[in-house]
Amino acid sequence: MSPPPGVFDDSNVVQYIETSSGGDHVWLPFTSKKLYTNAFIVSPGPPRKILLGYKKRGFGAHLYNGFGGKVEDGESPGQAALRELKEECGVEARLNHCGTLLFVTTGEPEWAFQIELYRADAYSGTLIESEEMRPEWFSAHDDHPLEIPEIPHPSLRPIPYDSMWPDDVHWLPLLLANRPFVGRADFVNDTPGKYNMLRWWFGVLST
Protein backbone atom coordinates (compact mmCIF):
# COMPACT_ATOMS: atom_id res chain seq x y z
CA MET A 1 0.00 0.00 0.00
CA SER A 2 1.37 3.48 -0.76
CA PRO A 3 1.75 5.95 2.12
CA PRO A 4 -1.46 7.82 2.95
CA PRO A 5 -2.09 11.48 2.17
CA GLY A 6 -0.54 13.89 4.64
CA VAL A 7 2.26 11.68 5.89
CA PHE A 8 5.11 12.93 3.71
CA ASP A 9 3.78 16.41 2.85
CA ASP A 10 6.32 18.36 4.92
CA SER A 11 9.20 15.95 4.72
CA ASN A 12 12.20 15.38 2.48
CA VAL A 13 12.36 11.71 3.35
CA VAL A 14 12.84 9.71 0.20
CA GLN A 15 12.88 6.14 1.46
CA TYR A 16 10.58 4.23 3.74
CA ILE A 17 9.64 0.65 4.52
CA GLU A 18 6.03 -0.12 5.33
CA THR A 19 5.73 -2.02 8.62
CA SER A 20 1.97 -2.42 8.87
CA SER A 21 -1.20 -1.35 7.13
CA GLY A 22 -4.83 -2.34 7.07
CA GLY A 23 -8.46 -1.37 6.67
CA ASP A 24 -10.26 -0.65 3.42
CA HIS A 25 -12.03 2.63 4.18
CA VAL A 26 -11.15 5.65 2.02
CA TRP A 27 -8.69 7.96 3.76
CA LEU A 28 -10.69 10.68 5.54
CA PRO A 29 -10.35 14.26 4.27
CA PHE A 30 -8.89 17.05 6.41
CA THR A 31 -7.88 20.62 5.69
CA SER A 32 -5.44 21.47 8.50
CA LYS A 33 -3.30 19.87 11.18
CA LYS A 34 -3.14 20.57 14.93
CA LEU A 35 0.22 19.86 16.52
CA TYR A 36 0.55 17.65 19.61
CA THR A 37 3.42 15.88 21.34
CA ASN A 38 3.86 12.54 23.05
CA ALA A 39 7.01 11.56 25.00
CA PHE A 40 8.24 8.22 26.34
CA ILE A 41 11.07 7.34 28.71
CA VAL A 42 12.68 3.99 27.94
CA SER A 43 15.10 2.99 30.67
CA PRO A 44 17.72 0.54 29.32
CA GLY A 45 17.81 -1.35 32.64
CA PRO A 46 18.11 -4.13 33.35
CA PRO A 47 15.25 -4.60 33.53
CA ARG A 48 14.50 -2.62 30.35
CA LYS A 49 11.34 -0.66 31.07
CA ILE A 50 9.09 2.04 29.63
CA LEU A 51 7.29 4.80 31.50
CA LEU A 52 3.62 5.24 30.57
CA GLY A 53 0.97 7.43 32.12
CA TYR A 54 -2.60 6.42 33.00
CA LYS A 55 -4.70 9.34 31.74
CA LYS A 56 -7.12 10.37 34.46
CA ARG A 57 -9.20 12.92 32.53
CA GLY A 58 -9.85 14.53 29.15
CA PHE A 59 -9.19 13.09 25.71
CA GLY A 60 -8.03 9.48 26.00
CA ALA A 61 -9.11 9.21 29.64
CA HIS A 62 -8.59 5.73 31.19
CA LEU A 63 -5.99 4.78 28.59
CA TYR A 64 -2.22 4.47 29.06
CA ASN A 65 -0.11 6.73 26.83
CA GLY A 66 3.10 8.72 26.72
CA PHE A 67 3.18 12.22 28.22
CA GLY A 68 2.14 15.08 25.96
CA GLY A 69 -0.43 17.52 24.71
CA LYS A 70 -1.03 20.52 22.50
CA VAL A 71 1.83 22.63 21.13
CA GLU A 72 1.00 26.17 22.34
CA ASP A 73 1.42 29.32 20.21
CA GLY A 74 5.07 30.39 20.11
CA GLU A 75 6.39 26.95 21.14
CA SER A 76 8.31 24.47 19.04
CA PRO A 77 7.14 20.85 19.33
CA GLY A 78 10.36 20.04 21.22
CA GLN A 79 9.69 22.80 23.77
CA ALA A 80 6.08 21.64 24.16
CA ALA A 81 7.20 18.03 24.69
CA LEU A 82 9.54 19.10 27.54
CA ARG A 83 6.83 21.29 29.13
CA GLU A 84 4.17 18.57 28.94
CA LEU A 85 6.53 15.93 30.35
CA LYS A 86 7.32 18.17 33.33
CA GLU A 87 3.65 19.16 33.88
CA GLU A 88 2.29 15.64 33.61
CA CYS A 89 4.86 13.60 35.56
CA GLY A 90 7.29 16.08 37.12
CA VAL A 91 10.51 15.13 35.35
CA GLU A 92 12.97 16.51 32.78
CA ALA A 93 14.70 14.52 30.06
CA ARG A 94 16.88 14.89 26.99
CA LEU A 95 14.20 14.05 24.43
CA ASN A 96 15.03 12.81 20.94
CA HIS A 97 12.48 13.11 18.15
CA CYS A 98 11.62 9.63 16.90
CA GLY A 99 8.42 9.76 14.88
CA THR A 100 5.48 11.67 13.43
CA LEU A 101 1.91 10.38 13.34
CA LEU A 102 -1.31 11.67 11.88
CA PHE A 103 -4.73 10.81 13.31
CA VAL A 104 -8.01 11.71 11.61
CA THR A 105 -11.48 11.00 13.00
CA THR A 106 -14.90 10.93 11.35
CA GLY A 107 -16.93 13.96 12.38
CA GLU A 108 -13.78 16.15 12.55
CA PRO A 109 -13.32 16.79 8.82
CA GLU A 110 -11.52 20.10 9.32
CA TRP A 111 -8.38 18.93 11.03
CA ALA A 112 -6.03 16.08 11.84
CA PHE A 113 -3.93 15.48 14.96
CA GLN A 114 -0.26 15.64 14.03
CA ILE A 115 1.66 14.09 16.89
CA GLU A 116 5.42 14.53 17.22
CA LEU A 117 6.85 11.64 19.22
CA TYR A 118 9.90 11.79 21.46
CA ARG A 119 11.94 9.30 23.40
CA ALA A 120 14.56 9.57 26.18
CA ASP A 121 16.72 6.93 27.86
CA ALA A 122 16.97 8.74 31.19
CA TYR A 123 15.34 11.48 33.22
CA SER A 124 16.11 13.78 36.13
CA GLY A 125 13.83 14.79 38.97
CA THR A 126 11.23 12.88 40.91
CA LEU A 127 8.28 11.19 39.25
CA ILE A 128 4.97 12.53 40.49
CA GLU A 129 1.32 11.77 39.86
CA SER A 130 -0.33 14.87 38.35
CA GLU A 131 -3.99 15.83 37.98
CA GLU A 132 -3.85 14.43 34.44
CA MET A 133 -1.55 11.39 34.54
CA ARG A 134 -0.48 8.60 36.90
CA PRO A 135 2.99 7.38 35.82
CA GLU A 136 3.76 3.65 35.85
CA TRP A 137 6.69 1.54 34.60
CA PHE A 138 6.11 -1.43 32.31
CA SER A 139 8.40 -4.14 31.00
CA ALA A 140 9.91 -3.20 27.60
CA HIS A 141 11.07 -6.34 25.82
CA ASP A 142 12.75 -6.09 22.43
CA ASP A 143 10.37 -8.72 21.05
CA HIS A 144 7.62 -7.59 18.71
CA PRO A 145 4.37 -8.16 20.62
CA LEU A 146 2.53 -9.30 17.51
CA GLU A 147 4.99 -12.11 16.88
CA ILE A 148 6.24 -13.34 20.23
CA PRO A 149 4.13 -13.35 23.38
CA GLU A 150 5.65 -11.09 26.01
CA ILE A 151 7.20 -12.78 29.03
CA PRO A 152 6.60 -10.31 31.85
CA HIS A 153 9.51 -9.35 34.06
CA PRO A 154 8.64 -10.62 37.56
CA SER A 155 8.24 -7.11 38.96
CA LEU A 156 6.88 -5.30 35.88
CA ARG A 157 3.66 -5.73 33.95
CA PRO A 158 3.89 -6.10 30.14
CA ILE A 159 2.93 -3.06 28.04
CA PRO A 160 -0.90 -2.84 28.44
CA TYR A 161 -1.80 -2.62 24.74
CA ASP A 162 -5.42 -3.58 25.59
CA SER A 163 -5.68 -0.34 27.60
CA MET A 164 -4.00 1.91 25.02
CA TRP A 165 -5.09 3.57 21.77
CA PRO A 166 -5.52 0.85 19.12
CA ASP A 167 -2.82 2.40 16.91
CA ASP A 168 -0.12 2.05 19.57
CA VAL A 169 0.63 -1.63 18.99
CA HIS A 170 1.67 -0.73 15.41
CA TRP A 171 4.29 1.89 16.25
CA LEU A 172 5.37 1.59 19.90
CA PRO A 173 7.57 -1.43 18.99
CA LEU A 174 9.29 0.85 16.41
CA LEU A 175 9.92 3.50 19.07
CA LEU A 176 11.32 0.79 21.38
CA ALA A 177 13.57 -0.45 18.55
CA ASN A 178 14.88 3.10 17.94
CA ARG A 179 13.62 3.11 14.34
CA PRO A 180 12.39 6.53 13.12
CA PHE A 181 8.82 6.10 11.98
CA VAL A 182 5.81 7.79 10.41
CA GLY A 183 2.22 6.74 10.10
CA ARG A 184 -1.41 7.58 9.92
CA ALA A 185 -4.56 6.09 11.41
CA ASP A 186 -8.14 7.09 10.66
CA PHE A 187 -10.79 6.44 13.29
CA VAL A 188 -14.54 6.25 13.65
CA ASN A 189 -15.99 7.46 16.94
CA ASP A 190 -19.51 5.96 16.79
CA THR A 191 -19.82 5.12 20.50
CA PRO A 192 -19.00 7.80 23.10
CA GLY A 193 -15.38 7.37 24.18
CA LYS A 194 -14.75 4.45 21.82
CA TYR A 195 -12.50 4.89 18.76
CA ASN A 196 -12.09 2.12 16.17
CA MET A 197 -9.50 2.21 13.38
CA LEU A 198 -10.93 2.38 9.85
CA ARG A 199 -7.62 2.42 8.03
CA TRP A 200 -3.95 2.63 9.02
CA TRP A 201 -0.45 2.71 7.61
CA PHE A 202 2.89 2.79 9.46
CA GLY A 203 6.45 2.70 8.21
CA VAL A 204 10.08 3.21 9.17
CA LEU A 205 12.30 5.81 7.52
CA SER A 206 15.73 5.73 6.03
CA THR A 207 16.88 9.19 5.02
Ligand SMILES: COc1nc(N)nc2c1ncn2[C@H]1C[C@H](O)[C@@H](COP(=O)(O)OP(=O)(O)OP(=O)(O)O)O1
Ligand atom coordinates in the same frame (compact mmCIF):
# COMPACT_ATOMS: atom_id res chain seq x y z
C1 LIG B 1 -6.03 8.70 18.19
O1 LIG B 1 -4.87 8.01 18.53
C2 LIG B 1 -3.98 8.44 19.43
N1 LIG B 1 -3.05 7.57 19.82
C3 LIG B 1 -2.13 7.91 20.73
N2 LIG B 1 -1.22 7.00 21.10
N3 LIG B 1 -2.05 9.15 21.29
C4 LIG B 1 -2.96 10.02 20.89
C5 LIG B 1 -3.96 9.74 19.97
N4 LIG B 1 -4.69 10.86 19.80
C6 LIG B 1 -4.17 11.80 20.61
N5 LIG B 1 -3.12 11.29 21.26
C7 LIG B 1 -2.26 11.96 22.25
C8 LIG B 1 -1.67 13.25 21.81
C9 LIG B 1 -1.44 13.93 23.13
O2 LIG B 1 -0.22 13.44 23.70
C10 LIG B 1 -2.60 13.46 23.96
C11 LIG B 1 -3.77 14.40 23.95
O3 LIG B 1 -3.40 15.59 24.51
P1 LIG B 1 -4.37 16.40 25.51
O4 LIG B 1 -5.73 16.49 24.93
O5 LIG B 1 -4.25 15.81 26.85
O6 LIG B 1 -3.66 17.79 25.42
P2 LIG B 1 -3.41 18.85 26.59
O7 LIG B 1 -2.71 20.00 25.96
O8 LIG B 1 -2.68 18.19 27.72
O9 LIG B 1 -4.86 19.19 26.94
P3 LIG B 1 -5.49 19.81 28.23
O10 LIG B 1 -4.37 20.42 29.05
O11 LIG B 1 -6.46 20.81 27.69
O12 LIG B 1 -6.17 18.66 28.93
O13 LIG B 1 -3.05 12.23 23.39
